[in-house]
Amino acid sequence: MEQTVDPQRDMKHFHDKCKRNLYQFIQVELNDGSVYQGLLHSYDHDKMYVIMPKTHHHHMEMETEDESRLFPFYGPFGLFGFPFFGVRGFGPFFPFFI
Known part of the structure; x- marks a missing residue:
């Protein structure tokens, strides 16, 4: 029997998870x-x-070089959009031991 996932329920899950992790360092895994x-x-x-460093993700940039000067507060970083349909999962990321 084939199991289907309700897209609205899936979006609510992503939105709830984003709300919990807003302004936190996260790791995103794509499909x-x-x-x-x-x-x-x-x-x-x-x-x-x-927000991620621009140097490693040129293929994902949302803005052109001319537009980058409009967002000087990001410095060497860029704002990248990940569509929910392409995200396998995400969560907090701890790159160090506490």
Whole structure:
């Protein structure tokens, strides 16, 4: 028997998790297996936005070089959007031992 997931329930799960982890250092795993770490900046109905270093993720930049000067407070970092449909999972990331 094939099991289906209600898209509304799945979105609520992502939104609740984003609310709990907002402004925290997280790790995001995408459906293609790639993994990213950054600071969860914000989220909307369809995407989560993470602040990450620009140097390693040029293919994911949301802005062109001309637009980057409009956001000088990010410095060498960029704001990247991850659509929820492409996210396998995410959660807090602790790169060190306490």
